[in-house]
Amino acid sequence: MIKPLLLVIAVWLVAWFSVKSLAGLRLASPRGQRLVDIAIPILFGVWLLVLWELVVRAFGIPSVLLPAPSMIWARIISSVPTLWADFRQTYLKAVVAGYVLGCGSGFITAIIVDRVPFLRKGLLPIGNLVAALPVVGIAPIMVMWFGFDWPSKAAVVIIMTFFPMLVNTVAGLAASGHMESDLMRTYGSSYWQTLLKLRLPAAMPFIFNALKINSTLALIGAIVAEFFGTPIVGMGFRISAEIGRMNVDMVWAEIFVAALAGSLSYGLIALVERAVTFWHPSYRN
Amino acid sequence: MTFLRDKLFPVTTVLLIILALWYLLAIFLNAPFERDQAQRSGTQLSTSQLIANTMHQERPVLPAPHQVAEEIRKTVFDVRPTSKRSLVYHGGVTLSSTLLGFVMGTLLGILLAVGIVHSRTLDKSLMPWIIASQTIPILAVAPMIIVVLNAVGMTGLLPKAMISTYLSFFPVAVGMVKGLRSPEIMHLDLMRTYSASASQVFWKLRWPAALPYLFTSMKIAVAISLVGAIVGELPTGAVAGLGARLLAGSYYGQTVQIWAALIAASLMAAVLVALVGLAAHVVNRRMGLQASEARR
Numbered sequence: 001m002i003k004p005l006l007l008v009i010a011v012w013l014v015a016w017f018s019v020k021s022l023a024g025l026r027l028a029s030p031r032g033q034r035l036v037d038i039a040i041p042i043l044f045g046v047w048l049l050v051l052w053e054l055v056v057r058a059f060g061i062p063s064v065l066l067p068a069p070s071m072i073w074a075r076i077i078s079s080v081p082t083l084w085a086d087f088r089q090t091y092l093k094a095v096v097a098g099y100v101l102g103c104g105s106g107f108i109t110a111i112i113v114d115r116v117p118f119l120r121k122g123l124l125p126i127g128n129l130v131a132a133l134p135v136v137g138i139a140p141i142m143v144m145w146f147g148f149d150w151p152s153k154a155a156v157v158i159i160m161t162f163f164p165m166l167v168n169t170v171a172g173l174a175a176s177g178h179m180e181s182d183l184m185r186t187y188g189s190s191y192w193q194t195l196l197k198l199r200l201p202a203a204m205p206f207i208f209n210a211l212k213i214n215s216t217l218a219l220i221g222a223i224v225a226e227f228f229g230t231p232i233v234g235m236g237f238r239i240s241a242e243i244g245r246m247n248v249d250m251v252w253a254e255i256f257v258a259a260l261a262g263s264l265s266y267g268l269i270a271l272v273e274r275a276v277t278f279w280h281p282s283y284r285n
Numbered sequence: 286m287t288f289l290r291d292k293l294f295p296v297t298t299v300l301l302i303i304l305a306l307w308y309l310l311a312i313f314l315n316a317p318f319e320r321d322q323a324q325r326s327g328t329q330l331s332t333s334q335l336i337a338n339t340m341h342q343e344r345p346v347l348p349a350p351h352q353v354a355e356e357i358r359k360t361v362f363d364v365r366p367t368s369k370r371s372l373v374y375h376g377g378v379t380l381s382s383t384l385l386g387f388v389m390g391t392l393l394g395i396l397l398a399v400g401i402v403h404s405r406t407l408d409k410s411l412m413p414w415i416i417a418s419q420t421i422p423i424l425a426v427a428p429m430i431i432v433v434l435n436a437v438g439m440t441g442l443l444p445k446a447m448i449s450t451y452l453s454f455f456p457v458a459v460g461m462v463k464g465l466r467s468p469e470i471m472h473l474d475l476m477r478t479y480s481a482s483a484s485q486v487f488w489k490l491r492w493p494a495a496l497p498y499l500f501t502s503m504k505i506a507v508a509i510s511l512v513g514a515i516v517g518e519l520p521t522g523a524v525a526g527l528g529a530r531l532l533a534g535s536y537y538g539q540t541v542q543i544w545a546a547l548i549a550a551s552l553m554a555a556v557l558v559a560l561v562g563l564a565a566h567v568v569n570r571r572m573g574l575q576a577s578e579a580r581r
């Protein structure tokens with residue numbers, strides 16, 4: 001018991017010092033510094049994986065509890081077709097459809113709400129409240145209404161993504177300054193011109209914030225909805241079914257796919273955001 | 286008066302409209318079943334009879350609001366709070382794991398933030414992973430954590446609370462990093478001219494400056510803890526809690542029960558968020574923050 005413990009502590013110390021020395025590195029060239037800044041978290045992650053593998057092997061942790069990363073990777077490689085089928089069912093059908101419809105309707109509702117002050121006063125407090133509610137709970141009802149296949153999951157995703165989009169867009173539309181609005185008025189611009197040329201661009205950081213929040217929420221919504229009933233394919237179905245058979249490595253493989261999909265879609269949105277809101281102070285150097 | 290005109294009146298109007306839409310939808314969705322029943326027994330239904338029937342179905346597609354209210358009243362007041370049929374009992378189970386997870390998550394988040402602010406290594410290495418950890422749909426791991434911990438012999442409150450912890454530490458950590466870094470350079474320099482130690486700078490400048498951020502993050506954290514607790518109750522085979530109530534309802538087609546659990550969960554979320562907001566208000570007031578500043 002003592003020997004593996006010492007080994008783990010030794011590796012942990014090596015990991016800590018290597019990350020620390022890299023973090024202490026200050027380079028003259030900004031490009032080199034950026035490379036170092038990217039390398040630090042990657043190194044940290046690699047050490048984390050090494051430690052995980054080491055702890056599992058050294059202490060002989062049963063794979064039902066926590067499988068080693070190598071084991072999970074082997075499982076991923078050996079079951080690519082299943083993972084792809086699940087991914088297609090959950091992500092490409094339910095999440096994408098629900099995400100587009102939910103964000104789109106939230107956006108359009110926000111424009112209408114913004115035009116009608118009475119609605120803004122009445123609907124916004126309720127929207128704020130609903131954004132804090134456990135909306136996932138709607139899943140069993142949607143499964144009853146729309147059946148076991150992906151439309152019911154898409155419906156859950158629509159409802160989950162609608163309110164964050166609504167609240168954020170309304171806040172964003174109020175974000176443009178008085179000076180700019182006055183300037184637009186002196187130009188004699190119409191409501192639509194002000195909306196398209198000033199207020200929507202000014203609202204973009206808020207809208208992208210909602211898009212980012214929603215990209216995670218959508219995946220959660222679709223997976224959790226599958227716990228309540230699904231055809232025999234899908235990430236949520238696979239997770240709950242393989243847990244029942246104590247195939248924890250398959251569950252981890254599924255989680256890996258979900259994490260990858262989540263991170264990639266988040267990264268994609270972040271890239272588009274950079275391109276659209278290049279003028280925002282947080283991107284200027 | 287402005288409160289009445291700008292807040293109460295519009296909100297009530299919108300709520301009434303939602304309620305009316307709910308009734309209409311209930312009639313529309315429940316009518317096919319009634320028509321089907323009438324056709325089978327060979328009787329003719331008048332429209333008013335049809336509408337009246339859709340309001341009192343045993344297992345409606347969409348229960349009317351008064352049915353849900355009646356179910357909540359029955360399960361809250363008519364049964365003993367310790368009984369398994371009581372909504373108070375299930376709500377209590379969910380609430381206890383929500384609060385435990387929320388407290389643990391807040392503490393973890395604060396600890397991480399303090400570490401990140403004071404150590405360059407942690408800042409550079411840990412911060413990107415904290416953010417990346419949230420692009421993972423962690424709720425998907427929830428059933429596994431529960432089942433695995435059950436297999437080791439950890440049952441009851443703690444596994445569920447750990448899911449809430451995982452969900453709630455993130456907003457607190459991110460908010461607190463922002464908050465602990467919010468003091469201006471000028472103030473930090475002033476502390477240095479006083480030759481204040483690191484702990485003095487922390488307790489007298491950074492911590493007070495971070496408190497408004499802490500409460501804003503805690504509002505998000507408490508709401509998300511509740512979601513974690515509910516989802517954590519799903520895979521335990523529907524034993525106890527609002528999540529179990531949802532699952533049992535969906536197994537047996539008890540729509541009224543699902544809606545009652547859903548409304549109860551929503552009320553609980555609203556009350557919890559309001560309580561944190563109240564605490565924020567009181568603390569900010571005592572620290573001398575103006576009301577306009579406090580409302581961030």
